[in-house]
Amino acid sequence: MGVWIYLLVVVTIIGAIVTPGAMPNNAVYPFRIDYEPVRTIISINHCIVGFQCAAHLNLNIQTALLIFFSAARFEILMIKMRNVNDTALLAMYMTQYHDIKRFAREVITA
Numbered sequence: 001m002g003v004w005i006y007l008l009v010v011v012t013i014i015g016a017i018v019t020p021g022a023m024p025n026n027a028v029y030p031f032r033i034d035y036e037p038v039r040t041i042i043s044i045n046h047c048i049v050g051f052q053c054a055a056h057l058n059l060n061i062q063t064a065l066l067i068f069f070s071a072a073r074f075e076i077l078m079i080k081m082r083n084v085n086d087t088a089l090l091a092m093y094m095t096q097y098h099d100i101k102r103f104a105r106e107v108i109t110a
Contacts, residue, residue, distance in 0.1 A: 002058040009050040024050060070104035
C-alpha cells in the first residue's frame with residue numbers, strides 16, 4: 001500500500017515537470033510566481049510536502065492496522081474465553097489478555 005502512495009506522489013511530480021506551466025499543486029499565492037527562482041523554490045516545496053503527506057498517510061495506515069489487529073486478537077480471545085471449563089485454562093487466557101492489552105497499549109502510546 002505504501003509503495004503505491006509514494007508512486008502516486010512521484011507520478012504527480014513528474015507530471016508537473018513534464019507539463020509546461022503547471023505546478024504540482026493548484027495553489028494561489030499573493031505574489032507573482034511566473035519567474036524562475038520563485039517557481040523552482042515553490043515546486044521543490046510542493047514536492048517535499050507531497051512526500052511528507054505520503055509518509056504521514058503511511059504511518060496512519062500502519063497504526064490503524066495495528067489497532068485493528070489488536071481488536072481482532074481481543075475478539076478471538078473473547079470467543080475462546082466463552083468455553084472455559086477449568087481454572088488453568090482461565091489463567092492461561094488471562095495471561096494472553098494481559099499480553100494483548102500490553103501490546104495494544106504500546107501501539108496506542110507509541
